[in-house]
Amino acid sequence: MTSGSRTEKQVLEELSKEERDLITRVLQIERAKIHVSAYDATEDLLAAVKEIIP
């Protein structure tokens, strides 16, 4: 999965722009709702995917 020497920065740099954009959006969405245990992120995440690949 990961070698001990790899960094988060390296992982991000290896991603395409779409992938980077999606990862940022996904984490923003999840972080905003971190305290809501009943939150179903599917719709919001799906919308983010469709925003990046319209």
Place this chain on the structure above:
Amino acid sequence: MRLQSITLTNFRQFRGVQTFDFSSDSSKPVSLLFGANGAGKTTFLNAFTWVLYGTMSEDVEEQDRMVTDSVWRALPIGSSTEVAIELRLDHEGQNYRVLRSASLRKQSDLQPKSSPEVQLWATKSDGSSEIVKAPQEAIHKILPEGLSRFLFFNGERIEKLVKKGAYAEVKQDIKVLLEMEHVERAIAHLPKVDRRLTQELKKYGGDKASEIQTEIDDLRERETNAHSELDGLEADLATLTEERERVTDLLRQHAVAAPIQAQRDAVTNELKDARNARAAAVAERANLIATRGFLAFTETLADKTLETANSLYQKGALPAPLKREFVDQLLEQGACICGTPLIEHTGAWEHVKEWRQRAGLQAVETVWQQLSGQIAPLSSKRAELREDFEQITKRISDARDRVDTLEASKSELDGKLLDDRLEDAPELETRRMDLESRIGVKQQRIGSITSELERIKNDIDKKTRERSRAEVTDELASKARTRSDLVQSVRRALIEILAIRENNMRVRLDAELKKVFRSITHQNHIPTLNEGFELTLHKDVDGVQLPVPKSTGENQILSLSFVSAVSKIARENRKERRAEGQPPKDAGVYPIVMDAAFGSLDEDYQQAVSRALAEMAPQLVVLVSKSQGLGKVVTELMPHVSHLGVIQTHTTAPENGTDHIELEGVSHPYIVAAETDHSELKVIK
């Protein structure tokens, strides 16, 4: 997040409206409050969790008595009063005002359970404020409740953080603080998104692509099932491992106690034998007395009998050695053994008849013969009795001494083994072996599921590649495929990011923990945060790492060091380049509010902890009593203090003594006489 001020209204001891300011800069991050026992330090600490989450810690008693007792007592029946706390804070460039309040109507002297409501206002840059909808949700967003255990704590109870069994919870809470929990949640949520996308692919993607997608879906379902089984197994394994640790601990103590235990078993057996031997000897003596005891009293009797017999013999009064039956036969035959005729009433006949009077009966003679024959042996029998009696008495005495000695030994060994946890070693060993075997089974199953998951993952990757190559003519299906590929590659990246963050956080926390701990303690003990998030303490003895049993004081220092490390890493963490994008300026900044910071610490540790505290968090509120906080603590902390205060105790029992506290050369009332019992926040600077 930084605290600005807190205002308490009729909140438990704090009567009326009382405010304390915390606003500070990084050069003087400390607010220091003194209070006597019972003044309300713990209440003040709990004011933060109550205003933010509506909760108080378990050590707060009588949690329904929210309104100050004297205020409630003075309130007429049928009237209402308010209990409230207002907290002002700033977070990520925005000022907030949190108000939690409850109105209580008096129906009796007993306070009803309150139902507080929370409100939150955000202040804009132009000074105007607007109410925040879903305030509790917003508060959790600013400061997740799980973090409060690291931020608002009682120094005397903080060692719970490092106790066995707390690791899983601590690890979970730390994940929020160190930006891992939402990554985990994203990893869990993305497959659902993918499932939705691939439904379109299956619908419009043509035969080949649909078939591949169905296979992928099946693999995903197997993956989900395997994951849930793995979660269950890991939870079981954690429980079993914890239980095994507990049993092993007990057995370890047994190992120390084993020689004592063996010695006690031997002594117990020996004591049983000794008691039996003593009882047997006592019984033997009783038998001796019962059967031969009379002999002891025969010495005088025998002497006297012999003397009497001798005297009778001397007097010639003893029966002659002539039997009466023999004389009767001579008289009947009318002739003596010498041939003299024995004619009735003649001289010879009269002479022989006289002998008849002197002759004894056969039976009397026999008895006399026997009795006289027994008198002599009686003396030797008595000597034998004396000898036997002496021997048995000595045996009893020896047996008693042995029992006494063994009883004393057993008592001493019992004392050493008094701890009942040290009993039942064989049962414990059986239990440990049983746990070991159950752990083995679970581990084996975990191993096989992990391999299965790896296989499934490879199969999914393979099928996904096949899916990419499959011909898809429909535009919607083609787009769904591209989106699904994107979601999958993001999920893979997130899994790698999580692994990096977890490992990175642990390594950094461990390093910081070691640094802070070393700066406080004078012992050569080294703390470690292992891969299971367990905090251990060991020492280096000539290159060998030996575990160290942690004292309460050391547990406190360890916990403080850990909190300090977590606080520092959280701040640093947000400054780095993150997948979430650029962080706000004060991201990862949290205040720490601490009651009884120096609970069980020696004076030298108090000084070292005070020094460490000042650097522990960007904002720190310390609550201490006069006995804990004066001296070295004040000397160390004062240069960092921006706000200084006293929680004054107002008491109706001044006979127990009023008191003052001297701070920076000025004396301030600490305990004062009053008409009602309550506390007041006095600002000194």
